[in-house]
Structures are given as structure tokens and as C-alpha cells.
């Protein structure tokens with residue numbers, strides 16, 4: 520094993536100033552916290568519904584294995600080898616004025632943009648904790664329309680967006696161990712416990728359990744479209760926090776004696792299991808009350824509240840707390856990417872960086888929080904929220920992931936890779952093969968789809 524003083528890394532002394540995880544568990548919980556977020560509990564269940572269930576789930580699992588896992592390993596290898604933020608990492612492992620640092624720039628910009636609108640959805644989740652406490656009542660129509668009212672009233676959306684950003688800033692200011700790690704250790708076990716309880720409720724106390732399991736695990740391939748496959752691939756990126764340097768940054772605080780393979784498998788597996796459990800919990804309710812599984816983005820904030828009116832607050836309050844916690848541990852990782860860059864490259868203090876950049880992201884997020892603000896995009900007027908979501912998911916993350924993959928597979932020194940992977944055995948050779956020939960091709964296809972350039976698709 521080599522230490523951080525080689526290959527452009529920092530000396531151990533500087534490393535401890537920069538911060539590192541206190542334990543393997545700390546890293547696993549923080550990285551899993553980044554991965555598990557709105558993507559798992561809000562997006563995965565609804566896109567699975569839209570694309571017809573189990574066949575989509577199966578394709579998604581394949582995407583996690585052939586695209587997500589190798590790319591996560593690549594990010595961890597680059598991060599731990601360089602012990603730097605995304606921009607510094609590419610410079611340290613290539614050369615000081617390397618054009619590859621643009622990949623890091625893109626990552627920092629993605630963190631900025633994604634957090635700005637992510638915080639707005641997280642804010643809705645917090646608002647719904649309080650709506651749940653008050654109880655949902657009225658006709659289905661009335662309950663569903665509450666969401667439209669929340670979105671349409673900028674003052675409410677802005678207030679919750681403000682609270683969420685203050686929480687993210689408060690945690691990140693504490694640093695790697697005393698902020699991110701400490702809070703991940705509290706929030707993640709609570710999240711697991713709530714989710715298991717909700718799944719148990721869905722499976723054992725409602726009549727929707729068997730139908731939910733069938734919907735999620737019994738594939739009907741006739742329902743599978745090219746669009747579904749591409750969405751599964753795109754979602755694998757987003758849900759594992761890949762393509763923007765979040766895992767790279769978290770990897771840079773990792774200890775040298777941990778296995779990157781084992782940790783990447785653990786994080787990807789936990790992320791996937793949690794998404795599936797969330798799916799079972801949500802669909803048990805949906806089927807119990809014979810609602811439409813293909814409701815789309817409104818599944819959580821519109822369909823579920825109608826059902827929660829029947830189950831009562833003791834199901835809905837934990838559910839929205841779960842959603843908030845999941846969003847918070849992801850939000851802090853998005854902020855950390857941006858913060859790490861300014862600390863490492865500009866020499867700013869953590870406190871100053873977190874306050875300034877956190878505020879800048881907050882202000883930028885106001886564009887997304889105010890639903891009535893629109894700009895022309897792709898042929899029609901759209902809210903900033905949709906525009907930023909579309910640009911980051913379809914362009915920024917795939918481009919970032921594609922470049923990261925090429926760098927790890929073709930540009931980085933073999934000796935650097937091997938030092939972090941730990942061996943040159945068949946597993947290593949397999950990883951490099953996949954990173955060279957499989958993952959980039961898959962990611963490139965997602966990118967072409969995002970640009971609406973795939974010849975066999977109907978745009």
C-alpha cells in the first residue's frame with residue numbers, strides 16, 4: 520500500500536487537515552446516504568410505475584451492475600488516489616493544466632445546479648410532514664390539489680427550500696467527521712428502521728402486498744420499451760450519485776486500508792435494496808386502494824396522500840420524515856462537492872466556503888422554487904425546476920460519467936489504479952475491460968438519447 524504523499528497526493532499531515540472518515544462504517548453510511556435520496560423513494564417508484572413494473576426493475580438492476588458499480592469504483596479510485604476534490608483530482612492524476620480538469624468543473628457545476636432544485640423537492644417533503652400531522656381530509660380531488668397549491672405558492676416553497684438549505688449548510692460546516700459522518704450515522708439507521716416498518720405495514724397489514732410484489736418482481740417483457748431501458752440507465756446514474764464527483768469526493772476522505780470493491784458493492788446494493796423496499800411499501804398501499812400505479816411524479820405528493828387520509832398520520836408522518844432524511848443526506852453530498860473544490864483549490868476555510876456557496880446555491884434555487892417563473896426550453900415555456908432537472912439528468916451527469924469512465928480506463932496510470940484497487944488479478948482485469956468497452960458505450964447511448972439523437976427512437 521502506498522501513502523498519500525505519492526502521485527500528487529497530500530502528505531498525511533495535510534490530509535488530516537482536509538478531513539477523512541473516522542471509520543469504514545462512517546464512509547459506508549455517508550456514501551449510502553448520498554446515494555439513497557429522492558431518487559430512491561420518489562423517482563424510482565414512480566418511473567417503475569410509468570414503465571410497467573418488474574421488467575423495468577430487471578433492466579435497472581442490470582444497469583446498476585454493468586454501469587453503476589464500475590463507475591462508482593472508478594470514482595472511488597480517482598478520489599482516494601488523488602485525495603482531492605473533483606477538479607484537483609484530475610489535475611493531480613494527469614498534469615497540472617490537464618484538460619481533464621474540465622470533467623471536475625462540470626461535476627462542481629452539476630452539484631450546484633442539482634442541489635438548487637433538489638432542495639425544492641426536499642422542501643415539499645418537509646412541508647408534507649406537517650400536512651400529515653394535521654391529517655389529510657376531504658375528497659381525493661381536494662387532497663390531490665393541495666400539492667398544486669403548495670407548488671404554486673412561492674412563499675411556502677421558498678420557506679421550505681430555505682429551511683432545507685440551512686440544514687445542509689449546518690451539517691456541511693461541521694466538516695467530514697463531525698458534520699457529514701456524524702449526521703449520516705444518525706439519519707441513515709433511522710431511515711432504514713422507518714422504511715422497514717413501512718414495508719412490514721404494507722405487506723402484512725394491507726391487502727396490496729402480494730400485488731405489489733408481483734408488480735415489482737414478475738416481469739412482463741412485452742411492456743418493455745427502448746425508452747424504458749434508457750430511463751433505467753439514466754436513473755442508475757442519478758440514484759448512485761454518479762457522474763458529478765460526489766463519490767469521488769467521498770472517496771478522497773477514505774482510508775487506504777479499505778477495499779474499494781467491497782465498499783462499492785455494499786453502497787450499490789444498499790441503494791438498490793432500499794429503492795425496492797420503498798417500491799414494495801408504496802405499491803402495497805397503491806394496490807390496496809386500487810389506485811393507478813402509473814401516476815407519474817405526483818405518485819408521492821398526490822396519490823399517496825389520498826391513501827394516507829385512510830391510514831392516518833402514523834403512516835404518513837414517518838413516510839415524509841423518511842423522505843426528508845433521505846434528501847438531507849444526499850443534499851449534503853451535493854454541497855460537499857462544491858465546498859471541497861473551494862477549500863482545496865482556493866484555500867478558503869470550510870466555514871467561509873460553506874456559507875458563501877450554500878447561500879449562492881440557495882439563491883439560485885429560488886428560480887426553481889418560484890413555479891411561475893418560466894423560460895422557453897425545447898420548444899415550450901417551462902419552469903426552471905424542470906429545465907434544471909432535465910439538463911442535469913440528461914446532459915451533465917452522463918457527460919461527467921462518460922469522461923470519468925474514459926479517464927479511469929484510458930488515461931490514468933496503471934500503477935495508480937492498481938495501488939487503489941489492491942491487485943492485478945482477474946477481478947481488476949474485468950473491471951478495466953468493462954470501464955473501457957461496456958460502461959462508456961452504455962453511457963454514450965444515454966447521452967445521445969438525452970440529445971434526442973438516437974435513430975431508432977421516436978422524438
Ligand code: PFF
Nearest residue numbers: 554556557558757758760765
Ligand atoms: N443519489 C441521489 C438520489 O437518488 O436522490 C441524488 C444525487 C445525490 C445525485 C448526489 C448526485 C449526487 F451527487
